[in-house]
Amino acid sequence: MEATVKVEQDIQLQTKKKHPPGLYLLFFTEMWERFSYYGMRAILVLYLTKSLISGGLGISDSVAMSIYGFFTGAVYFTPMIGGYLTDRFLGKRLAITIGGVTMAIGNLVLFANQSKPAFFAGLALLIIGNGFFKPNISTLVGDLYSKNDARKDAAFTIFYMGINIGAFFSPLIVGFLAEDFFKTTVNGVEHFGFKFGFLAAAIGMIIGQLLFNFLGNKFLGDIGKKPVGVAQNTVSDNVKKKPLTKVEKNRVKVIVILTFFVIFFMAGFEQAGSSLTLYTDKFIDRTVFGWTVPTSWFQSLNPLFIVIFAPIISILWVKLSKSKRGDLPTPTKMAIGMMLLGAGFAVLVPALIQTGTGDSSAVKANMIFMVLTYFLHTIGELCLQPVGLSMTSKLAPVKLASLMMGVWLAGSGFANILAGQLASTTESLGYFEVFMIIGGVTIFLGLILLSLSKKLVKMASE
Numbered sequence: 001m002e003a004t005v006k007v008e009q010d011i012q013l014q015t016k017k018k019h020p021p022g023l024y025l026l027f028f029t030e031m032w033e034r035f036s037y038y039g040m041r042a043i044l045v046l047y048l049t050k051s052l053i054s055g056g057l058g059i060s061d062s063v064a065m066s067i068y069g070f071f072t073g074a075v076y077f078t079p080m081i082g083g084y085l086t087d088r089f090l091g092k093r094l095a096i097t098i099g100g101v102t103m104a105i106g107n108l109v110l111f112a113n114q115s116k117p118a119f120f121a122g123l124a125l126l127i128i129g130n131g132f133f134k135p136n137i138s139t140l141v142g143d144l145y146s147k148n149d150a151r152k153d154a155a156f157t158i159f160y161m162g163i164n165i166g167a168f169f170s171p172l173i174v175g176f177l178a179e180d181f182f183k184t185t186v187n188g189v190e191h192f193g194f195k196f197g198f199l200a201a202a203i204g205m206i207i208g209q210l211l212f213n214f215l216g217n218k219f220l221g222d223i224g225k226k227p228v229g230v231a232q233n234t235v236s237d238n239v240k241k242k243p244l245t246k247v248e249k250n251r252v253k254v255i256v257i258l259t260f261f262v263i264f265f266m267a268g269f270e271q272a273g274s275s276l277t278l279y280t281d282k283f284i285d286r287t288v289f290g291w292t293v294p295t296s297w298f299q300s301l302n303p304l305f306i307v308i309f310a311p312i313i314s315i316l317w318v319k320l321s322k323s324k325r326g327d328l329p330t331p332t333k334m335a336i337g338m339m340l341l342g343a344g345f346a347v348l349v350p351a352l353i354q355t356g357t358g359d360s361s362a363v364k365a366n367m368i369f370m371v372l373t374y375f376l377h378t379i380g381e382l383c384l385q386p387v388g389l390s391m392t393s394k395l396a397p398v399k400l401a402s403l404m405m406g407v408w409l410a411g412s413g414f415a416n417i418l419a420g421q422l423a424s425t426t427e428s429l430g431y432f433e434v435f436m437i438i439g440g441v442t443i444f445l446g447l448i449l450l451s452l453s454k455k456l457v458k459m460a461s462e
Contacts, residue, residue, distance in 0.1 A: 020144050022219040023155050025211065027162040030137050032208025033100065034166030038303075039174030040107060040126070040201040042296035044068055045277050046179070047194040048119075055192040057116060062424035065274040069420010071123055072270060076413030078131025085132075092136040092143070092224035093216060099133030100209040102126075107202035111195045122198075140224050166204075167303035174200045175296025244397055250459040251395040255404050257456065258331065258388055259411040261338065261449050265384055266415030267422060268341050268438045269377055272302065275423035276373070279348075279431050283355040285364035298370055305378035313382045330391045331453040337384030338446030344376035345439030352432040395460055 048064035050056025059067070086095040106125030109118055141159050145152045174197040182193020244252070277295060280286070286293040321327035328336075351365035389408065396404035426434045 017151065019151060019155055019158070020219075022144050022221075022223070023141065023158060025215050025219045026137060026141050026144075027159055029096070029100075029208045029212040030159065031162040031166040032204045032211070033103070033133060033137070034163050035170040035173075036103060036107065036201040036205035036208070037126075037130070037170075038167040038299065039170030039204065040110075040198060041072070041273050042171035042175055042277075042299040043178045043194055043197045044071070045274050046192075046281060046295060047197075049278065050192060050194075054190055055114070055194050057114070057119060059116075060427065061278060062427040065278075065423035065426070066420045067123075068274045069270070069417050069423065071127065072273065073413045073416035073420070074127045075130045075134070076409050076416065078127055079135040079409070080131075082131035082133075083135035086136055087227055089227055090132075091227045092140050093220070094225075095132045095136045096140070096224075097209065097213060099129045099131065099136075100205055100212070102129030103133065104202050104205040104209065105129075107198045107205065110198035111202060114195060136224070140220075143223050144220075161307065164303040164307050168300050168307070170201070170204070171294075171296045171299035175294040175299070179294035179296060180292075244400075248397040252397065252400065252404065254456050254460045255392050255395055255407065257452075258334065258391070259408055261334065261445055262384065262388060262408070263411045263415040263418065264442060264445055265334075265338050265341055265380070266412050267418040268345070268442050269381060270416050270419035271423055271435075271438065272299065272374070272377070274420060275426050275431065275434065276370070278426070280367075280370055283351070283364055283431075284367050284370055286367055293367070298367075298374065301371060301374040302378050302381075305375055306382065309379060310382055313379070317387075329453050329457045330387050331449055331456045333387050334384045335446045335450035335453060337380040337382075338442050338449060340376050340380030340383065342439040342441075342443030342446065344373040344380065345435045345442075347372045347376065348435055349432075352435065391460075 045064050045068050046056070048057050048059045048067060049061055050058070052058045082095060082099065086092055090098070102125050106122045106129060109122035109125060112118070138156075138159070141155055142152065145155060177200050178192055178194045178197030182196045184191045184193075277298070280298050281295040286295065317327055317333075348369055351369040355363050355365050392404055392408050422434060422438060
């Protein structure tokens with residue numbers, strides 16, 4: 001009893017403590033990295049598809065969206081390699097610096113030379129750099145706190161806000177520079193300043209790295225300087241050798257099944273930067289009081305809605321957990337998320353009927369359709385991604401924890417590649433057909449997942 005009281009007192013004491021200043025350094029480092037990544041991503045498809053005379057590369061829509069899918073998919077796979085090298089040879093601090101500098105150089109290559117060889121070289125540097133940066137910045141946040149520190153959840157919430165602040169402002173700034181501020185019109189031909197958008201992305205990455213390296217020793221001390229090494233694996237040899245129990249096997253099956261559904265959700269969700277961006281550019285009326293809203297600005301809607309609605313969704317789950325019926329099962333929440341994604345595409349039906357999906361863009365739809373689509377997609381994301389990730393971390397057997405998390409992330413990687421392939425078919429099939437197929441399939445799969453919810457919960461708890 002006394003021990004329990006002491007633990008409760010320790011938790012209360014920890015909660016009252018201020019967060020270490022290193023958290024805010026990592027907050028701003030991640031904010032600027034996300035500014036760089038989402039800014040570059042917001043203009044990527046536009047840069048690829050605009051003609052050479054307009055400052056783009058003149059690549060067809062289908063090829064451009066395949067490239068986009070490969071890029072956004074690859075950034076989920078390289079962290080596995082980067083994490084391996086970090087743990088054994090580099091240390092988190094050095095890996096973050098290598099990743100940040102490499103990504104900054106990648107954007108500078110895109111700025112310096114507007115050619116296909118330079119583009120692919122820059123893209124390769126961004127993918128490689130992300131592999132070193134992404135798996136380490138988040139784990140460094142956890143390293144600031146002891147294992148049972150009650151402030152850890154709040155710390156990650158603060159850190160997550162940095163991600164979304166960077167993701168919100170980057171399309172606004174980078175998109176404005178590329179599509180408005182540096183846009184010129186000569187003899188009726190528009191020329192966009194995409195290279196200056198890439199320069200802004202590079203500058204954001206450089207600012208983040210300067211903060212991280214100049215203030216790291218002061219606010220982080222020796223945290224993350226040395227590789228943890230294989231010897232510090234927390235899973236004992238006895239646990240490794242022990243075969244999985246029936247319960248653990250069932251839980252692995254649940255994770256794999258849920259990952260299957262997530263692949264299709266993310267394949268639809270990631271249309272945001274490819275097919276939805278091109279549809280917005282060609283068929284949405286973006287004029288407000290005589291000024292044309294940059295297409296890339298619509299990429300800021302998702303992080304804006306996350307910042308606004310994530311706390312509301314969290315409160316909803318808490319209230320449900322305290323009700324008589326209890327909280328919704330995780331598979332049910334994920335099923336709702338999938339159906340909301342499908343509903344987001346269904347919202348576009350009136351717009352698609354109004355504009356058609358051919359090359360002609362004489363008739364344009366109101367931008368409220370696209371805003372509603374992004375709103376429904378974001379609420380769907382909040383119902384699916386956080387709870388699915390949490391369930392994976394809870395269900396994964398101890399000796400397979402990293403593997404199962406890798407399976408989850410790899411699912412998102414495959415989803416992004418699939419998303420690019422789906423988006424590439426809009427040129428041959430048309431936007432209406434592709435959007436309705438994605439919407440219909442995700443709603444259908446959502447209903448299937450909903451019907452499987454009780455079975456999956458039973459498998460996970462047996």
